[in-house]
Amino acid sequence: MLHRWIAAAFAVSLGLTVAGAARxxxxxxxxxxxxxxxxxxxxxxxxxxDSAWINREAHYPGSSxxxxxxxxxxxxxxxxxxxxxxxxxxxxxxxxxxxxxxLLVKPSVDFDxxxxxxxxxxxxxxSDSGVPFNAWSGSGDVTAPLVxxxxxxxxxxxxxxxxxxxxxxxxxLVRYGTQFRGELARRAxxxxxxxxxxxxxxADRDGSDRGVPYPDGPYRPMGSxxxxxxxxxxxxxxxxxxxxLTARRLLQDIAGQAPxxxxxxxxxxxxxxxxxxxxxxLRVDESYNxxxxxxxxxxxxxxxxxxxVILGGHRDAWVYGVTDNGSGISTLLEAARALGYIYQAxxxxxxxxxxxxWDGEEIGEAGSQSYVRTHFWSLSRGCIAYVxxxxxxxxxxxxxTATAALAPLAPPIARLVPDPHEPTQTVWDKWRKQNGGVQTxxxxxxxxxxxxxxxxxxxxxEMAFGGPFGAYHSAFDDLTYASTQADPxxxxxxxxxxxxxxxxxxxxxxxRPYRLDAYVPAMRQAIGQLSGNNGTGVSLEPVARAIxxxxxxxxxxxxxxxAIAAVHRIDLLFYGYEGYTAxxxxxxxxxxxxxxxxxxxxxxxxxxxxxxxxxxxxx
Numbered sequence: 001m002l003h004r005w006i007a008a009a010f011a012v013s014l015g016l017t018v019a020g021a022a023r024x025x026x027x028x029x030x031x032x033x034x035x036x037x038x039x040x041x042x043x044x045x046x047x048x049x050d051s052a053w054i055n056r057e058a059h060y061p062g063s064s065x066x067x068x069x070x071x072x073x074x075x076x077x078x079x080x081x082x083x084x085x086x087x088x089x090x091x092x093x094x095x096x097x098x099x100x101x102x103l104l105v106k107p108s109v110d111f112d113x114x115x116x117x118x119x120x121x122x123x124x125x126x127s128d129s130g131v132p133f134n135a136w137s138g139s140g141d142v143t144a145p146l147v148x149x150x151x152x153x154x155x156x157x158x159x160x161x162x163x164x165x166x167x168x169x170x171x172x173l174v175r176y177g178t179q180f181r182g183e184l185a186r187r188a189x190x191x192x193x194x195x196x197x198x199x200x201x202x203a204d205r206d207g208s209d210r211g212v213p214y215p216d217g218p219y220r221p222m223g224s225x226x227x228x229x230x231x232x233x234x235x236x237x238x239x240x241x242x243x244x245l246t247a248r249r250l251l252q253d254i255a256g257q258a259p260x261x262x263x264x265x266x267x268x269x270x271x272x273x274x275x276x277x278x279x280x281x282l283r284v285d286e287s288y289n290x291x292x293x294x295x296x297x298x299x300x301x302x303x304x305x306x307x308x309v310i311l312g313g314h315r316d317a318w319v320y321g322v323t324d325n326g327s328g329i330s331t332l333l334e335a336a337r338a339l340g341y342i343y344q345a346x347x348x349x350x351x352x353x354x355x356x357x358w359d360g361e362e363i364g365e366a367g368s369q370s371y372v373r374t375h376f377w378s379l380s381r382g383c384i385a386y387v388x389x390x391x392x393x394x395x396x397x398x399x400x401t402a403t404a405a406l407a408p409l410a411p412p413i414a415r416l417v418p419d420p421h422e423p424t425q426t427v428w429d430k431w432r433k434q435n436g437g438v439q440t441x442x443x444x445x446x447x448x449x450x451x452x453x454x455x456x457x458x459x460x461x462e463m464a465f466g467g468p469f470g471a472y473h474s475a476f477d478d479l480t481y482a483s484t485q486a487d488p489x490x491x492x493x494x495x496x497x498x499x500x501x502x503x504x505x506x507x508x509x510x511x512r513p514y515r516l517d518a519y520v521p522a523m524r525q526a527i528g529q530l531s532g533n534n535g536t537g538v539s540l541e542p543v544a545r546a547i548x549x550x551x552x553x554x555x556x557x558x559x560x561x562x563a564i565a566a567v568h569r570i571d572l573l574f575y576g577y578e579g580y581t582a583x584x585x586x587x588x589x590x591x592x593x594x595x596x597x598x599x600x601x602x603x604x605x606x607x608x609x610x611x612x613x614x615x616x617x618x619x
Contacts, residue, residue, distance in 0.1 A: 031505075034505065037342065038339070038498070039418075039501075041334075041341055041501070042334035042335060043334070044489060044490035044493055045490070046333075046334045047330040047333075047490045047494060047497060048493070050326075050329065051322050051483075052479055053072060054322055054479075055123065057128060057320075058128040058317070058320055059316055059321070060130075060316065060319070061293045061360040061363055062360075065128070066315075066359065067294060069357075070086055070315065070357065070359065073315060074086055076333055077298035080337050081300065081340035081341075081344045082299060082340055083300075084296070084297070085298075086294050087294070087295040087371070088294055089294065089360065089366060089371075090291075091290070091293050091359075091363075093288070093366075094136055094229075094288050094363060096131060096284075096286055097287055099113055099131055099240055099283065100282070101246070101280070101283075102280065102281040103278055104278050104280065105253075111242070113240075115129070115243065115475050116222075116223025118214070120215040121476060124320075124478055132225035132227045132242075133241065134229070134230050135230060135364075136230040136233070136234050136364075137185075137234075137235055137286050138237045139284055140194075140195065140238035140282075140284060141238075141282075142237075144171050144194050144279060144280065145171070145276050146172070146250055146253075147165055147173065147193075148172075148250075148271060149167065149173065150263045151174065151175055152172070152178075152184040157187075159259075159273065163273040163274075168191075168192035168193075169193075172195070172197070173247060173250060174188060174196060174199075175198075175200070176198055176199065177204040179579055182230035185239045188237075189237050193237060195239070196240075197240055197242050197246075197250070198242070199243065199247035200220055200226050200243075201244065201266065202266040202267060203266035205468075206220050206468045206470040207220055207244070207470075208221060208222055208266075208470075210468070213470060214471060214476055214485060215484070218468040218470050218485040218486065220244075220470030221470070222244045222245045225243045225474055227318040227473040228318075228473050229362060229363050232364055240282060240284055248268065248269050250276065250280065251269035251270065252268070252269050253278055254271075254272045254276050255277050256272035256274015257272060257273045257274060258272065258273075259273050293359040293360045294367075295359055295367045295368075295371055296357035297355075298355045298356075299353070299354050300340065302348065302349040302353065303349070304350055305352055307352065307384055308351055308354050309349075309353055309387070309508050310355075310383060310386045311332055311355050311387040311500060311503075312356035312357070312386065312387070312389065313325050313356075314328070314358040314362070314368070314447075314448055315359060316358075316361055317477070318362055319477065322477055323477050324394075324469075324477055325361070325389070327389075327394070327496075329357060330493055330497075331389055331393070331496040331500055332355055334494070335497045339353060339501055339505070349504075349505075350511060356368075356371070358448050361448055362473075365447070365448055367448075368452070369450070372456065376456070379458065383458045384507060384508075385406055385459050385461065386452040387461055387503055388449040388462040389462065389464075389496075390447045390464075392463070392492075393464070393490075393496060394465065394466050394469040395466050395469070395486065396467055398434065398464075398466075399463075400463045400464075401440065401441045401442065401443045401444075401461070402440050402462070403460055403571055403575060404518040404522045405518060405571070406461040406514070407440040407461070407518055409503060409506060409507070411431075411438065414428040415428040416498075416502060417502070419495075420465075443575065443577070445581070450577070453575055454572075454575070454576065459571055461503065463496065463500075464496065465496065469486065470485075511560050512563045516555035516567070517556065519550070520550065520551045523574060524547055527544050529584075530592065535595075536595060536597055536600045538597055538601050543607050543611070546609075549612060550612075552615075553618045553619050554619055558617075558618040562617050569614050573607065573610050573614075585607060587607070588603040588604065
């Protein structure tokens with residue numbers, strides 16, 4: 001039973017006298033009162049204090065700073081009443097040994113590959129910031145002409161072909177932004193490139209042509225570099241990220257034809273279709289050692305210990321990662337502090353609540369993937385939901401991504417949480433007034449929800465405040481950037497902590513916290529879009545009819561066990577991803593993209609049959 005003095009605190013927060021406070025028949029405060037108390041516990045100062053600790057030392061996977069942070073997070077959670085352990089993971093971790101980039105003019109230009117210091121942010125120039133690199137690059141030493149390939153898409157290589165520019169054996173310069181960086185590098189390799197340089201073009205997304213650059217604004221300064229994983233397996237050619245300043249100097253050395261308008265960026269260069277007048281020397285030495293990394297796992301046991309709700313975010317970072325993903329970790333910790341507080345006061349969730357600080361996300365979700373595989377059977381039977389917290393506070397635009405079963409959770413929670421910048425209003429008010437209004441996006445890929453959703457079908461949800469994030473994967477993603485650009489005053493951190501605490505509370509207060517009927521409009525919309533783009537000649541009508549039969553099943557009267565099993569099966573059928581992008585009905589989509597009529601017909605039949613089988617379990 002909750003302590004009597006906490007019940008009094010609930011009543012005060014609601015403007016009631018203790019004698020008049022609403023209570024359940026057993027004398028405990030009702031859920032609404034507990035939720036009001038949960039709202040009162042997380043603070044911006046708490047998130048700031050945690051972020052300051054995260055900023056102390058670089059914590060790339062497997063480093064000493066990473067290990068210290070794993071232990072620190074566990075200690076924090078233990079102090080909040082969680083049962084905590086560090087779960088080691090033996091993983092292959094890419095480590096840069098040496099990188100060289102030269103333009104072989106006379107005298108040669110030896111590029112400094114570290115980021116250009118900014119006096120207002122001395123932390124970013126600390127000795128542990130390291131040299132930027134791409135994980136899973138091949139090791140190699142190449143001297144060759146360089147070709148600019150714009151965004152590195154198929155149509156860009158076609159433009160080079162039409163201009164009689166051959167990339168075979170050349171080093172290719174590609175601008176980030178349109179696809180996952182690994183796809184860009186592999187496409188260059190498939191076209192015969194001997195090496196790849198990746199850079200952030202100032203005219204794109206968070207580049208300095210789009211807004212005021214850091215330190216005076218949130219956009220990427222010209223001397224910053226975006227690190228990042230290319231995804232396994234290891235490439236056969238060297239790949240290296242460089243700054244816009246380095247890219248500009250290389251572009252200025254290219255002689256060739258005038259480019260299409262879409263190729264022209266914002267720098268003082270021609271962006272020509274051709275090759276550099278001078279050779280470029282690129283060397284990357286990267287090792288791929290098997291070493292220990294560490295997941296931090298903490299649990300509040302529930303009344304039904306066989307079922308869990310997991311809230312997780314990655315704890316590792318390319319350098320200091322105070323926003324990516326210190327913002328996720330600090331909001332999780334503040335939410336955990338609130339949940340632990342009421343737990344120690346006597347509240348017991350229906351299901352166990354687990355807080356996870358994953359390691360190795362930046363090199364391919366190594367920690368969360370290992371966890372799901374290690375605990376595969378218990379998770380497949382007992383995990384109710386996975387709540388992801390990744391880059392939760394990079395700006396002021398509120399958004400959610402969720403599978404259909406959990407999407408209805410966000411609006412009522414948003415109605416309870418004060419708008420961080422307009423306390424008389426709520427996050428819901430902010431959300432519905434934004435451009436685009438209230439939208440929930442389907443999950444894509446490349447974060448820690450991947451293994452839960454795409455291997456097991458566990459429904460996921462993520463809520464965040466987003467915005468221009470020019471420090472992404474750079475040494476400038478530190479406490480100075482977070483407190484001056486991403487979230488001054490850490491007000492958004494506080495709001496997200498409140499939302500995470502409420503989400504955990506609601507997921508563990510309802511025996512079946514799913515809305516199965518929410519899949520119906522999502523699936524109908526997806527099959528309508530696929531039908532509109534269908535050039536295979538195979539009718540998708542059997543899937544549409546199966547969706548109708550699913551809608552007619554007893555969706556909201558199914559038992560808890562049947563509902564959990566059904567949601568896992570639907571999510572495996574309906575959700576997929578390519579790079580960062582969400583893909584609906586992935587097996588059907590893949591077959592349609594292949595263009596083989598027999599494969600498409602088989603995918604249509606299998607999809608319709610699986611939907612019918614799921615509906616049957618709910619009747």
